[in-house]
Amino acid sequence: MSFDINKIRSDFPILKRKINGSSFIYFDNAATSQKPNIVIDSISDYYKNYNSNIHRGVHTISQEATDAYENARAKVQKHFNVLNSHEIIFTSGTTHSINLVANGFQDLLCDKDEIIISGLEHHSNIVPWQMMSEKNGAKIKIIPINENGELDMKIYDNILNSRTKLVFVNHVSNALGIINPIKTIIEKAHKVNAAVLIDGAQACAHFKTDLQELNADFYTTSAHKLCGPTGIGMLYGKEKWLKKLPPYQGGGEMISDVTFEKTTYAELPHKFEAGTPNVSGAIAFGVALDYLNGIGFENICEYESSLLKYATEKLKLVPNLKIYGESINKTSVISFNIEGIHAYDIGALLDKFGIAVRTGQHCAQPIMDHFGISGTVRVSLSFYNTKKEIDSLYNSLKQTISMLS
Amino acid sequence: MKIKEIQDEIVEEFSHFEDWKEKYEYLIELGNSIELIDKQNKIDSNLIKGCQSKLWLYAELQNDKIIYTADSEAIITKGIAAILLRVFSNQTAKDILNSDIKYIEAIGLKEHLSPTRANGLVSMIRQIKYYALALNTN
Numbered sequence: 152m153s154f155d156i157n158k159i160r161s162d163f164p165i166l167k168r169k170i171n172g173s174s175f176i177y178f179d180n181a182a183t184s185q186k187p188n189i190v191i192d193s194i195s196d197y198y199k200n201y202n203s204n205i206h207r208g209v210h211t212i213s214q215e216a217t218d219a220y221e222n223a224r225a226k227v228q229k230h231f232n233v234l235n236s237h238e239i240i241f242t243s244g245t246t247h248s249i250n251l252v253a254n255g256f257q258d259l260l261c262d263k264d265e266i267i268i269s270g271l272e273h274h275s276n277i278v279p280w281q282m283m284s285e286k287n288g289a290k291i292k293i294i295p296i297n298e299n300g301e302l303d304m305k306i307y308d309n310i311l312n313s314r315t316k317l318v319f320v321n322h323v324s325n326a327l328g329i330i331n332p333i334k335t336i337i338e339k340a341h342k343v344n345a346a347v348l349i350d351g352a353q354a355c356a357h358f359k360t361d362l363q364e365l366n367a368d369f370y371t372t373s374a375h376k377l378c379g380p381t382g383i384g385m386l387y388g389k390e391k392w393l394k395k396l397p398p399y400q401g402g403g404e405m406i407s408d409v410t411f412e413k414t415t416y417a418e419l420p421h422k423f424e425a426g427t428p429n430v431s432g433a434i435a436f437g438v439a440l441d442y443l444n445g446i447g448f449e450n451i452c453e454y455e456s457s458l459l460k461y462a463t464e465k466l467k468l469v470p471n472l473k474i475y476g477e478s479i480n481k482t483s484v485i486s487f488n489i490e491g492i493h494a495y496d497i498g499a500l501l502d503k504f505g506i507a508v509r510t511g512q513h514c515a516q517p518i519m520d521h522f523g524i525s526g527t528v529r530v531s532l533s534f535y536n537t538k539k540e541i542d543s544l545y546n547s548l549k550q551t552i553s554m555l556s
Numbered sequence: 557m558k559i560k561e562i563q564d565e566i567v568e569e570f571s572h573f574e575d576w577k578e579k580y581e582y583l584i585e586l587g588n589s590i591e592l593i594d595k596q597n598k599i600d601s602n603l604i605k606g607c608q609s610k611l612w613l614y615a616e617l618q619n620d621k622i623i624y625t626a627d628s629e630a631i632i633t634k635g636i637a638a639i640l641l642r643v644f645s646n647q648t649a650k651d652i653l654n655s656d657i658k659y660i661e662a663i664g665l666k667e668h669l670s671p672t673r674a675n676g677l678v679s680m681i682r683q684i685k686y687y688a689l690a691l692n693t694n
C-alpha cells in the first residue's frame with residue numbers, strides 16, 4: 152500500500168476539529184496518539200454486539216468475546232514476533248507492566264544485588280524500582296547521559312558486574328526521542344546473567360521491533376501510544392522469567408485451584424491477568440496494530456523521518472531556538488527552548504493558535520536537571536501530521552515570540 | 557477602590573478586546589507591570605505549588621491592608637497574577653475573604669481556572685485567601 156496522507160488523515164475524526172477558530176494541529180503524539188475510526192468503532196462494536204465476560208461462559212457471545220480477546224493477543228504476538236502467545240500479558244499499560252516486574256523482583260533480589268537504570272527514564276520507570284529497593288535493599292545504579300542526551304556507554308560498562316541482576320532502559324526516551332542502543336545493552340547484560348526490561352512505550356508507534364531478535368527478557372508498551380485505546384498495554388516476558396516471577400495481583404482468572412489452605416496459580420498468561428480484563432481495550436489494541444501494519448511501518452518510518460527533518464530545519468530558522476538531544480538516532484520528537492522565554496508561555500500561546508504541544512519536564516526531571524533547564528517545549532510528530540502543519544507551527548511560533556518579547 | 561469596583565473595571569477593560577490575541581497581549585503587558593516580590597522574599601517557601609513555571613507569592617500587612625507581591629518565570633502566569641493582585645492587594649483581610657472571583661470568568665479566562673491548567677491560578681487564589689485568613693486582625 153502506498154502512503155496516502157489525505158486518506159490517512161480522513162481516518163482520524165479528531166483531526167477535523169477547530170480550536171479557537173483555527174484548524175486543530177496535534178503535536179503531542181508522544182503523550183498519546185489519536186485514534187482512527189476503525190479502532191473507535193471496534194470498541195462500540197464489541198459493546199453493541201458481543202460484550203460478555205471471557206474464559207468462563209459456555210454461551211455464544213462469551214465464546215466470541217474470548218476468541219476476539221485471544222485473537223488480539225495473537226496479533227500482538229505476531230507483531231512483535233514473539234515465540235509463544237502466553238509470553239504476552241495484557242496489562243493496563245507500561246506503568247502497570249513495570250510495576251508487575253518490579254514487584255516480582257522484590258522477592259528475587261536481596262541487598263547484595265544491584266539493578267541498573269538509565270538516566271533517560273520516565274518517572275514511571277524509576278519509582279517502582281525505588282519502591283522495590285526500599286523493600287529488598289537492592290542497589291540502584293544509573294547510566295548517565297552525555298551532552299547530546301545519549302547514554303554514556305563507557306559508564307554502563309563500568310557499573311555492570313556480576314552483582315547486576317536487572318537492567319532497565321527505555322527503547323526511546325520520551326523527553327528527547329533518542330533511540331537507545333538497547334541491542335548492545337542487552338548483549339552486555341546477558342554476559343553477566345542480568346535480565347533486561349525494555350520500556351517500549353515511545354518506540355512502538357514509530358517502528359516495529361522483533362522481540363526474538365532483540366532478545367530482551369521483558370518488553371513493555373501501552374496501546375494508547377500507537378493508535379489504540381487507553382487502559383491497555385502489554386508486558387512481554389520470556390517464559391522462563393514469567394514462570395519465575397510471583398503473581399502480582401490475586402483474583403479471578405489467575406488461579407487454577409483454590410481451597411482455604413492453598414491456591415494453585417493458573418498457567419501463563421492468566422497467572423498475571425487477575426480479574427475481568429479490559430476486553431474491548433485488548434480487541435481495539437489488536438485493531439490498532441492491524442491498522443498500522445496496513446499502512447506499513449517502513450512507510451511510517453520513512454514519512455516520519457522526512458517530517459522530522461523538515462521540522463528540525465524549519466525550527467532552526469527561528470532565532471535563539473535551541474534543540475535538546477540532537478542525536479541522529481531519534482524518533483520524530485523535537486524538544487526545544489527559546490532563549491529568554493519560558494516554555495509554558497510558548498505552549499499556552501500555541502494552544503491559542505490551535506496547536507497542541509507539550510511543555511514542562513515530560514516526566515523526566517533528571518534529564519532536565521542534566522541540561523540545567525526547568526523544562527522544554529516538545530513537539531512530537533506522527534504519520535498523520537503534515538509539512539503544512541509544521542509551516543503553521545513555524546508561523547504561529549514566530550507570532551508567539553513577537554508577542555512575548 | 558473596593559474589590560468589586562476593581563473587578564468591574566477589569567471586566568470593562570477586557571470587554572473591548574476583539575480576539576484572544578488582544579487579550580493575551582494585554583495580559584502580557586500586565587505581567588510586565590506587576591508589583592514584583594522583593595528579592596529577599598523570592599524564596600522556595602513562597603513558591604506556589606501546581607504550576608509549570610515557578611511562581612512566588614508574598615503578603616504583608618500595612619495599615620490593616622494586605623499587600624501582595626508576586627513573580628513568575630512565565631510572563632502569562634505573571635499576567636494572571638497581576639490581575640489577581642490588582643484586585644486583592646491593598647484590601648482588608650475581611651474584604652478579601654468575603655470576595656469572589658467571578659470576574660475571571662467574565663473576562664474570558666475561565667479556561668485558566670481549571671485545576672489541570674498547570675498555571676497555578678487556582679492555587680494562587682487559595683494562597684491569597686490563606687494569607688487573608690492568617691493576617692486577619694479582626
Ligand SMILES: Cc1ncc(COP(=O)(O)O)c(C=O)c1O
Pocket residue numbers: 181182243244245246247273275276321323324325350352353373
Ligand atoms: C517512555 C515511557 N515510559 C512509560 C510511560 C508511561 O506509560 P503509561 O502512562 O501508558 O503507563 C510513558 C508515557 O508517557 C513513556 O513515554
